[in-house]
Amino acid sequence: MxxxxxxxxxxxxxxxxxxxxxxxxxxxxxxxxxxxxxxESQYARGRVRLARATMEGEVEITPAMLEHAYQCTLCRNCEEHCPVEVPLGEIFHAWRVDLAAAGHNLPVHRQIAENVAVHHSLYGPRGGRKGAEASEPRKVSVLYFPGCTTIRKARRVVKATADLLGKLGVDYAVLEEDACCGYPLYETGMVSQAKEAADWSLERIKRYDPDIILTTCPSCYRVLRFIYPDEMGIQHGVEVLHVSQYLPDLVAGKLGELDLRVTWHDPCVLGRHLGMYDEPRHLLRLVPGLELVEMYSSRENAQCCGAGGGVMAAFDAISGGVAEDRLQQAVACEAAVIATSCPACYVNFQRTIGKAGLDMQVKDLVEILNEAIP
Amino acid sequence: MDKKYVFDRLAEIVGPEHVTDEPFILLTYTQDFGTQPPMWPSFVVRPGTTEEVAEILKLANELRIPVSPRGGGSAQEGGCQSDGGIVLETLRMDKILDIDEDTGTVTVEAGITFVKLMDVLEQRGWKIGIAPSGAMAGTPGAHIARPGVGWGNIKYVTQGDQVVGLKAVLPTGDIVSTGSAGNPNSDSFFRYCLGPDLAGLFIGSEGAYGVITEATLRMYPWPEKIYLERYIGHNLRDAIDIFREIALNNLVCYISVPVIKPDMILFDVNVEGDAVEVDHRLERIRAIVRKYPGIEFKGPEGPSRFWERRWFNTGEEFKDGIAGAVNYFLPFEKLEEATYAMRAIMDRHGIQKYAQQMFPEPMGSEHVSLMFHHPGDKEEYAKIQRALPEMMDKALSMGGCPYSKGRQWAPHLEKHLGNTGYWRTLKAIKKALDPNNIMNPGVVGL
Known part of the structure; x- marks a missing residue:
């Protein structure tokens, strides 16, 4: 690569x-x-040099070097701010693909791949909790695909999305059983394992014969919509939409007042990877009474939450530090709520708010919309 | 060298997390922003305080290990490279220590990036005089050590001219405060006092005499008005005459001449002050320009757009690759000859992509030649490496004086200056301060 x-x-x-x-x-x-x-090896300039060294066989690949490679969240802020427009995100991903192909992974990422292969979820077996078994598949208009992190770690988002779709009269089902889109494996370089996950999940999706696959996760959206056909050769033929694309027409005129000061955290995949900055802001602005304020870093400049690229799984302290840094920007603009539409950001912010004792709430976009519709 | 012993001693000083001998990390410190061939250090160490720097230098002096200071690694002449020694990176020392609105000075640690410093000052209504074009990555410690120039060259001259005082660590580990701070009862507020100007010892020494750990710079109230406008000329001699007259009359903050081609010279003027002052200066500038036929007035839009994102935009010119740079000062009367001479060498070597530029000073100008290549292009790199020595020799023969020398200029400086009292004095100072020759050996020619 x-x-x-x-x-x-x-x-x-x-x-x-x-x-x-x-x-x-x-x-x-x-x-x-x-x-x-x-x-130097812990930011883009040094990482590019190490990617080149990997390509040219200049250095021995050690566990320590792998750590520096994988401490990158693949947020693409460096690419956005590179004056010579080096495609850094693509390079850092390709670097991981080559490293993984040569058998160089972080142990925690290998464990995640194994979890997906065996249990179809990043998080392994479900434990004792019930109530999330597969519903009886039927033909639906909209199949909501929550993805691993949402269904395991952000259940409130699953519930809010289901409630909202119900209130809007949508013919929908939720894919409640474990199904990984493969993106976490893709971004840690394990592309063939990601494709296996994709095949498994698509087989589940097709049981519902949906017209639309709806996601609340930008990574699920990106991989289902773009990476399957463009990079994995999978042509599933189903329209894929992120909620911020699907909801505007449906919720217009139905939203009640919410007296809430909200700041929008652009998830890196939704924003810098896919260019969707306006869609979620447009939805929030539809809510009467909701005041949308911007943080110091927003849109193309938005600071990452620290979870992406496999960093939250592998480097807890780094991930938490970045999240707190970002949350302080939300505090500085006096928002009551930091809103996002990415389960990784959601989970990372939620745990960091608790640890740091910050006076801040994190809400998913659909939670806010669901609250605004009686 | 017992590397484990050295590592352990360094780790005792800075903590094990701030010293490394990992080959993959060392690789990322083998080059700067220029075209000097890679050099591999044995260690990189990142001290957090002046006292830690002092302990590192004492250790290096005891064990006779060379030490090369490094800031943001964004210079182009290989001044921060080390062959088997210690690279001492100052980026952890990134605090603003004091903004003194009484004396109009700001005191910073050596490793703060310029953009961070300037942003904080701007929010408080202040600015520094000289902002380097590499402000996104560059640090005051390194910029003073070169000494660098930048936006503000005519009004504020060089970064060295902005220095009020320095704190530096000598190769033996002694800590020196210069200027008024030489009095233990005083802060740094005045440079030329007490005795000889010791700040000058470190300005331009590129770490050969010690490591700058703190700097006190002058700061100025943010101007009421900043106005830029652009001109394009087609005659180099006329353009240089214009630069001279504007500079000698001190009418601008800076003149930037980013494009010099055989039939086109593009230049921007930046005028700052209160509104009346700016308007008056502009009238005088335009009157000077009007004396020369064929100069096109291009208005404020282009340069103003550039100015808004100036720190970022300066990086964009390197889309053509990493640049072999030959930059030096010359008096105005020699600039035209130098432009043709440098161009002739670059053309003769078949350099594919190069740029010629000028950034005038009050007494002459910085003359810049940049030869671009992508590192994978070995053929172009070889051509640049052949052209560089010829260009440096020619520049020195014409009376050119480089400010940023690093390892690139070192042999040429020695060749042209070696038999002078100036050179002997530099050597004598080096021997007195650094008897074991541990401080950045090879830079400047020392």
């Missing part, structure tokens, strides 16, 4: 603009860098 990007790797001019800015709405170009010891 890296070999295909040789020219792009050599485009890096080593200017170092990808470290910190603290200027024009960008604090840390690399969100994790301040929470690491801070070596």
């Amino acid at each position: 890296l070999e295909k990007l040789r020219h792009q790797i050599y485009q890096c001019s080593r200017c170092g603009f990808c470290r910190v800015w603290e200027w024009e709405g960008v604090e840390n170009v690399c969100p994790t860098y301040p929470f690491t010891p801070g070596w």
Whole structure:
């Protein structure tokens, strides 16, 4: 994979603009860098050099080097702010693919892949909790695909989405059984395992013969909508929509007043990867009484929550530090709620608010909309 | 060298998390932003305080290990490389220590990035004089050590001219405060007092005499008005005459000449002050320009757009690759000859993509030649490596004086200056301060 990007790797001019800015709405170009010891290899400039070294067989790949490679959340803030427009996100993903292909993974990511292979969820077996077994499949208009993290770690989002779809009179079902879209494996470089997960999940999805696959997770959306056909050769032929695309027409005119000061956290995959900055903001602005305020870093500049790229699973302290940094931006703009539409951001913020004792609530977009519809 | 022993001693000083001998990390410290060949250090260490720097240098002096200071790694002449020694990175030392609105000075640790410093000052209604074009990554410690120039060259001259005082660590570990801070009862508020100007010892020494750990710089109230406008000329001699007259009359904050081609010279003027002052200066500038036929007025839009995102935009010119840079000062009268001479060498070597630029000073100008290549292009890299020595030799022969020398200029400086009292004095100071030659050996030619 890296070999295909040789020219792009050599485009890096080593200017170092990808470290910190603290200027024009960008604090840390690399969100994790301040929470690491801070070596060159812990932000984009050094990582590009190491990707090149991997491609050219210049260095021995050690566990420590793998840690530095995988401390990147793949948020693409460096790419957004690279003055010579190096496709850093693509390079860092290709680097992981090559590392994984050579048998170099972090143990925790290998465990996740095994969990998906055996239990169809990042999180392994379900334990004792019931109530999430497969419903009897039937032909539906909309199949809500919550994805692993939402269904296991953000049940309130599943419930809010189901409630909302019900209130809106949608013919829907929720894919309650464990089914991983494969994105967490894809982003940690395990593409063939991701494809196996994709095949398994699509087989479940097709039992409902849906017209639309609806997601509340930008990663599920990206992989189902784009990566399956473009990179995995899977043509499922079903329309895939993220809630922020699906809901505007349905909720218009039905939303009651919410006296709430909300700031929108752009999930990296929804924002920088897919360019969807306006859709969720448009939905929030439809809610009467809701005041939408922006953080210091927003839209293209939005700081990552620290969860992506497999970082939350592998580097708890780094992930939590980045999340607290981001939450402090929400506190600074005096929002009562930090809203998002990504289960990884949701979970990372929720646990960090608790740990740091912050006076802040995290809500998913659908929770807010559901509250606004009586 | 017993590497484990050295590692352990360094770890005792800074903590084990701030020293490394991991080959994959060392690899990322083998080069800067330029085209000097890679050099592998044995260790990289990231101290957090002046006292830790002092302990590191004492250890290095005891064990005779060379030490190369490094800021943001964004210079182009290989000044922060180390062959088998210690790279001492200052980025953990990133605090603003004091914004003194009484004396109009700001004191910072060496490793803060310029953009962070300038953003904080701007929010409080202040600015520094010289902002380097690599402000996104560059640090005051490194910029003073070169000493760098930047936006503000005509009004504020160089970063060295902005220094009020420095705190530096000598190769033996002694900590020196310069200027008024040399008096233990005083802060840093005045440079030329008490005795000889010791700040000047470190400005431009590129770490050969010690490590700058703190700097006190002048700061200025944020101007009421900043106005830019652009011109395009087609005659280099006329353009240089315009630069001279504007500069000698001190009418601008800076003139930027980012494009010099055989038939086109593009230049922007930046004027700052109160509204009346700016308007008056503009009238005088336009009157000077009007004396020369064929100069096109391009208005404020282009340069103003650039100015809004200036720190970011300076990086964009490197889309053509990493640049071999030959930058030096010359008096105005020699700029035209230098432009043609540098161009002739680059053309003769068949350099595919190069840029020529000027950034005038009050007494002359920085003359810039940048030769771009992507590191995978070995053929182009070889051409650049052949052109560089010729260009540096030619520049020095013409009376050119580089400010950022690093390892790139070192052999050429020695060749042209080696038989002078100036050179002998530099060497004598080096020997007196650094008897074991541990401080960044090889830079400047020391």
